[in-house]
Amino acid sequence: MGSVKIENLHKQYNGNTALEDVSLEIREGEFFALLGPSGCGKTTTMRCVAGFETPTSGNIYIGDRNVNLVPANQRNCGMVFQSYALFPHLNVFENVAYSLNIRRFYEGGLGAKFTTLAHMLNRKLGKVDRVTEQKVRDALDFVELGHLADRLPGQLSGGQQQRVALARALVMEPAVLLMDEPLSNLDKKLRNVMRVTIRQIQQKVGITTIFVTHDQEEAMSMADRVAVMHGGRLVQVDTPTALYSNPATKFVADFVGSSNIYNGTVKGVNEAGETVIQVGQNQQLRSTYPTSKKDVEIIIRPESIRLFAGEAPANEENILDGTIELSTYLGPTIRYDVKVGELRFEVDTVFEAGSPILPSGTAVKLQIDPNRVVAL
């Protein structure tokens, strides 16, 4: 087991910058997600850790060891690939046993080297030793695939292949587990199941895990901490809840969940210490976010706005008058598109059985807590 430390990582591909000054510290046992749109550098970062890419500059430590010069096959990083990359000519058992056989080949004596190599070339030649056998069986039982040990990967479903890939990476007891978009090849239902499975397995083993994904829902639901990347740079590293409620930039706010984003002008600070910001022609919003800038971006999550068909309860919160333009029923929630002056607000309210869905044209009041008006 080990922590991972990345210091000032730079990576250039024939003149193009893929990574710029990325520094991260991933704690031991942590489930850490690298999140961002395609081309943001998340996969490159992970491949640098795995040793498949050589950084242009910077340091990578696994545990206390600087691994800059350690080749990929000696970094002890278990990796689960997007396509699973199972060896199609080996059955499930031999796939999982691969790393153990390789270890025996390198560390064993001449006789062990010979028999192991022969066995890897043709599994009918020679046998795996009892320790290997037991470890592989345990790993397969752990992912609940013990009964499929003799199958070829091509005979398994996507979810099963995924679990074989996981078992294959875990059986070598790696210092770090690296997962590259492991769920993107599964259908939606299976993806949700595998999310839970992977998270549970990670918790049980307690292994440091780096998980690359472009799906914010995946990152938020699985990871202890999430690093959002954009254009080769780190934008924000935080826990999912912090990331959601306190996005560091407009990009993060936009990428992580949906947001209402407006440009505003700071008018001053009122006696309660709140920043008063003018939005649009003549709307004013109070925010508890301190800011020194004049022109700011305002970010409000759709579910942090409350909507009232009649009078809103009197309190210290922002109140806006608006008209519903569109109501969309989404199952557990209702999404209202509300027009306030020339601004549009997306508002999510919880759908309760029996309560009506307000039709378009209804005049409403919007109530927004100043604590949840993010000004950047």
Added chain:
Amino acid sequence: MMKRFLSQLNGLSVLKWLIYLFFFIFLLVPLFSILLVSFTGQPVNIFGSFSSQKIFNSTIQKLSNMSVEAYTSIFSEGNSYFAALINSLELGTGVAVLVTLAVLPIAYAFARTKMPFKPFFAALCTIPLIMPTFISSHAFVLMFGKTGWVTQLYHSFGGEGVLFDVQSMLGIVLVQVFFFFPYALWPMVAAFKISDVTLEEASQNLGARSWYTFMRVTLPLAVPGIVSSMLLIFTVSFSDFGTPIILAPKDLNLIVVESYREIAGFFNWAGSAVLTVIMLIVAAFFFWLQRLVIKGREYGTISGKPTKQKLNDHKGTLVGLTIYTFLITFVPILAMGSVFLSSIATTWGHHALPDGYTLDHYKTIFSLSGKNIWNSMVLAGGTLVLSVVISTFVSYFVVRRGSSGLDFVSSIPLIVPGIALGIALIQTFNTAPIHLTGTAILLIIAYTIRRMPYMIRSTMSSMMAIRKDIEEAAVSLGASTLIAALTVIGPLMLPGIAAGAILVFVTVIKETSISILLAPTDWAPMSLAVFQNLLRGEYYTACAMAILIIVIVIILQALAKKITKDQLY
């Protein structure tokens, strides 16, 4: 840990440089030395120059006497080299044009009509590729020669003399047309399939008749494909050795035969070097031309779904095309049948059919020529092993490590005619320090180099089918790249390698020019035995051996096809 890594890294790169060294010694240096010889007019010992001061001095001496005289004299009046070059160019052009015209209707029939028996005709079209050309040539003698059975039939219908003289330019052209047409057929079928059907429909919509549509729309769209296969046929015909060596009369100079006589008959090094260089230049030029044509052909070839084509089902057209296709594809079968009949004939030549039948010729070849069969197997086996090793690693370096240098070097043999490669190797390895001329080793190396581009193509495609992350997975699980290649990439490539290896084996057994030029008496393979028997007039045993070659080729090719079809994963 670090040490282990370095030693493995070196293992791979050492391998890469060894392969470069192989091509350098056995391909580049010979070609370069042939070029030098063509200027100096005297043998040049390149390897010797680096091992001995004396040879080095004499080489310098020779190089100082370099002149272009050998080349300028070619263009003087009555030079036989010039005549040979012109004749060869004429032959190549004639065959290319005739094949194109002959194949055009068949290609159209395959691609665009509902012609019946397509699979049957496709099977017939493999026959020409199975037979080595010098055997096909002899088959034509058996059919159209003075005592050939076609001639006999012709006589029985009241004809006199022969239909045409087989031992002439016309004979050579006809053999090559009937035995090289499959090389042009399949690319042309593809060209016809590519052409955009919607354009044709548009033309018909605008009121054009179908033949007009064919001439003005279908044909022009297929032109690049047709031109490219025409150029291919030219190169194949120009470099072919088997047909001219059997059929060229004494007064017909062809560049392949001329250069063979210069080196094997008169030991004229300078002359054969000049001819080799000329051959190489012509072959390279036409190869380059063909690449150029293909390059411009990238329109509309790749679309997601194959557009559904309306196939021509006009009755009259179909009947005509079927009969025509049958006539063309049936000639090679008749030729093969003639060889077979000859192999079991007591004597043949007085009537259309043999006078009697016997298996004695087969007994003879198994008792007297068993050594040749054995030699062929050993040589082909050796070539197979060497080819597999080299081509597997070359494709690994090219596909996985992006080594474009190896890609280029290993495809050079595509443009080197067999006879040219043979002459270059003979001259380069004739003396110490690397004296290999007349050994089986040089023969195996020559076969390997000659078939390398084809073998690499087959290993490369199976290498490309293996995703890179499979290899990375092995590495992340602790394997070095070398061990990953051995335990994962290797086994996955096996079917592709096996199929390619069998095809290498087949072509070595068929190979004519290299065998005739390089094989020492102790190591004469089957093809050389057939050739020598033909020269000695032992036609029946030659035919029996030829049939044996054909049977081996058919069996092995079927096996290779089965292996590629049965790919497991």
